[in-house]
Amino acid sequence: MGGLSMQSILAAQKSAPLSTRSGGLGHKAVIMIYMPGGPPHQDMYDLKMEAPREIRGEFSPIKTSVPEIEICELLPRLARNMDKLIPIRSIVGAKDRHESFQCLTGRLNERQPTGGWPEFGSTLNKLRGSTRPGVPSFVALSPRMQHRPYNNGTPGYLGSAHAPFKPMDNGKDDLTLNGITLDRLHDREKLLHSFDQFRRDMDQSKSMEGVDAFTQQAFGVLTSSKLAVALDLSKEDPRVRARYGKGTVQHQGDGAPRINEQFLLARRLVEAGVRCITLSYSFWDFHGANFRNARTNLPDFDNALSSLVEDLHERGLSQDVTVIAWGEFGRTPRINKDAGRDHWPNVSCALLAGGGMRTGQVIGSTTKDGGEAHHRPVHFQEVFATLYRNLGIDIATATVPDLSGRPQYLIEPGYEPLPEVV
Numbered sequence: 001m002g003g004l005s006m007q008s009i010l011a012a013q014k015s016a017p018l019s020t021r022s023g024g025l026g027h028k029a030v031i032m033i034y035m036p037g038g039p040p041h042q043d044m045y046d047l048k049m050e051a052p053r054e055i056r057g058e059f060s061p062i063k064t065s066v067p068e069i070e071i072c073e074l075l076p077r078l079a080r081n082m083d084k085l086i087p088i089r090s091i092v093g094a095k096d097r098h099e100s101f102q103c104l105t106g107r108l109n110e111r112q113p114t115g116g117w118p119e120f121g122s123t124l125n126k127l128r129g130s131t132r133p134g135v136p137s138f139v140a141l142s143p144r145m146q147h148r149p150y151n152n153g154t155p156g157y158l159g160s161a162h163a164p165f166k167p168m169d170n171g172k173d174d175l176t177l178n179g180i181t182l183d184r185l186h187d188r189e190k191l192l193h194s195f196d197q198f199r200r201d202m203d204q205s206k207s208m209e210g211v212d213a214f215t216q217q218a219f220g221v222l223t224s225s226k227l228a229v230a231l232d233l234s235k236e237d238p239r240v241r242a243r244y245g246k247g248t249v250q251h252q253g254d255g256a257p258r259i260n261e262q263f264l265l266a267r268r269l270v271e272a273g274v275r276c277i278t279l280s281y282s283f284w285d286f287h288g289a290n291f292r293n294a295r296t297n298l299p300d301f302d303n304a305l306s307s308l309v310e311d312l313h314e315r316g317l318s319q320d321v322t323v324i325a326w327g328e329f330g331r332t333p334r335i336n337k338d339a340g341r342d343h344w345p346n347v348s349c350a351l352l353a354g355g356g357m358r359t360g361q362v363i364g365s366t367t368k369d370g371g372e373a374h375h376r377p378v379h380f381q382e383v384f385a386t387l388y389r390n391l392g393i394d395i396a397t398a399t400v401p402d403l404s405g406r407p408q409y410l411i412e413p414g415y416e417p418l419p420e421v422v
Contacts, residue, residue: 027320028391029320030276030277030322030323031266031277031278032324033278033281034279034281035280035326037098037255038331040330041349041366042333043057043290043341044298045351047061049061059073062076065081071087072298074295077306078351084310084318086358086359086363086421087351088349088352089349090377091326097109097149098147098149098150101117104119106381113404114402114404115156115159119154121138121140123162124391127400128275138163138164138274138278139164139166140152140279142168142279142280143168145255145280153166226272230265230272231265231269240311243310245300246259247261255284256283258281258301267315284327287336289338309353312353320354322355324350324383328348330346347373347377357386357421359421363418383418395409395416
């Protein structure tokens with residue numbers, strides 16, 4: 001049974017009905033794009049053309065499909081799709097830490113309850129469970145990265161039952177169950193059934209019953225034709241694949257590869273029934289050669305994210321699927337001696353799309369040098385409150401129990417969904 005990794009075994013929970021439904025999916029979903037290292041906000045969505053050259057950088061703004069909004073010249077497709085997007089220029093509440101934790105949990109990595117805060121997808125799995133047998137609720141597409149705090153897929157105090165399925169990490173191996181193909185699973189399943197009585201004799205506790213439930217779910221995942229088809233990009237229209245572009249499978253710095261087709265996989269997975277997909281894209285810690293690196297990264301990011309947003313609209317899924325793209329912090333206003341920008345937790349950016357939100361607007365602004373939030377600072381918790389709202393989850397009443405059995409609210413007191421997008 002060693003091939004059944006607990007990290008890839010999804011426990012089905014009783015699904016509460018969504019409070020809102022629409023369109024093509026029949027369920028709500030979130031695609032979370034983490035940009036390891038912290039992308040340069042003032043070189044993407046918040047260019048400061050009136051600032052001195054040592055602040056404003058080398059790029060020029062271009063017009064978008066929304067007349068009053070301009071963004072970086074290296075993002076022309078996002079510019080054409082601005083009516084479908086919401087740039088947030090004033091994200092606050094970050095720490096100077098290279099880690100995915102806050103982007104994927106909404107919380108700070110400190111003073112945590114025993115077991116730690118769960119990631120968004122694990123919480124969603126606990127609250128909603130699977131949409132259909134054999135399809136995990138939470139899939140993490142991120143590969144294992146050299147800088148460990150960038151890695152993600154942590155269920156926290158919710159436990160392994162709510163960890164994501166990881167097809168880009170060790171989960172793909174689980175699809176063959178240590179070399180046993182789908183054709184041979186029937187015999188393997190008989191073997192597992194032969195252990196049932198032994199397990200019951202050895203342990204009558206609820207935890208052992210849980211293990212049996214996880215094993216059942218594992219076989220559901222292993223034999224799910226929907227999941228296998230979703231992960232098989234050869235089934236996709238070649239013209240659609242070409243639109244997303246390739247990027248590169250090589251890891252960038254100590255972060256992630258720049259794999260554009262992960263965005264396409266994310267769309268296919270939500271169509272298969274997955275509720276939350278996380279992915280990590282490239283490496284953005286540009287202490288040196290900020291503009292050279294941006295000229296490599298931004299065009300690929302532009303193609304991948306624009307294709308995803310266009311696909312969601314063309315397929316009638318823009319009401320059901322929310323997309324969020326961001327990193328752990330922003331970059332310094334002043335360009336350093338190595339033509340780079342250093343860490344800057346004071347303010348950063350994010351990009352939202354879909355979810356039935358009011359798009360085609362910018363939220364927030366920064367000071368003249370891009371160093372502080374000026375108008376409408378937006379906290380990480382507000383963004384997460386918005387994601388839950390888009391899923392039909394009431395943050396005022398929904399809780400999940402920690403290891404002590406204490407109910408934990410999803411959002412800290414005082415934070416609400418962004419009123420601008422409702």
